[in-house]
Every structure is written in C-alpha cells, then in structure tokens.
Amino acid sequence: MAEHAILRASYEFDREPHHDNKGQITCRTRNERLVVRNSGPVTAVDVRVELRGLDETPMLSRLLIREPAPTLIPDSGISWPLFMAAEMARIFKVSMTWNEGDTRFTEVQHIST
DSSP: OOOOOOEEEEEEEEEEEEEOTTSOEEEEEEEEEEEEEEOSSSOBEEEEEEEEETTOOBOGGGBOOOSSOOOBOTTEEEEEEBOOOTTSOSEEEEEEEEEETTEEEEEEEEEEO
16 A cells, blocks of 8 residues: 555634733634644645635635645645634635645545634
C-alpha cells in the first residue's frame, strides 16, 4: 500500500477578554483562520485550497489566498485568515488539491465554525 500526504482542514480562533459597555468582562472571537495540516508521511506540493458554502457558492472573499501555492512537508501546516460576519453561513466545504510527484490528489471536507 502506497503512502500519501493526508491533508486535514480545521477552523481555529483565539478568544480574548473584552469589557462590554456595562463593564462586564466577556470574550471576543479573534484571529479566525482556516488551518490545513499534512499528517501523512509524504510532502504535499502545490497545495490549493478552495472554500465554498454548502450551496456551492465560492467564498473567495472569506479566505485570503497566498501565492505561490505552499508545499506542506509531513507534520506541518499552514493557516489562512478567515473574514467572518455574523450573517454568514457557519458550515463550509473545503476542497484541497495537491501534487505528489506526477499525481494530483483532492480531498473535500466540511468544517463548522
């Protein structure tokens, strides 16, 4: 059985304390990001990530795409900032494509924010 890169996407964020207008401490969500990790034993080259809503609507404005496409060595990851608004859908379809030698691979996952 051949070994391959294993790409997995996740939604990550930071929480920071904030004083509301009544002086109470609440937490705000900050630094929302899509993280793609390679947990496989093979390097993923020319990694491309596409984010879509469940209705297949492209979400390009929510994901800051970096060029050139990154290479993910085993046990590494990369993150892209997400620009979220309250009225936006909170479940996304993430399509990741990458090369291993002359072969192109695709993985599709759903993430919830």
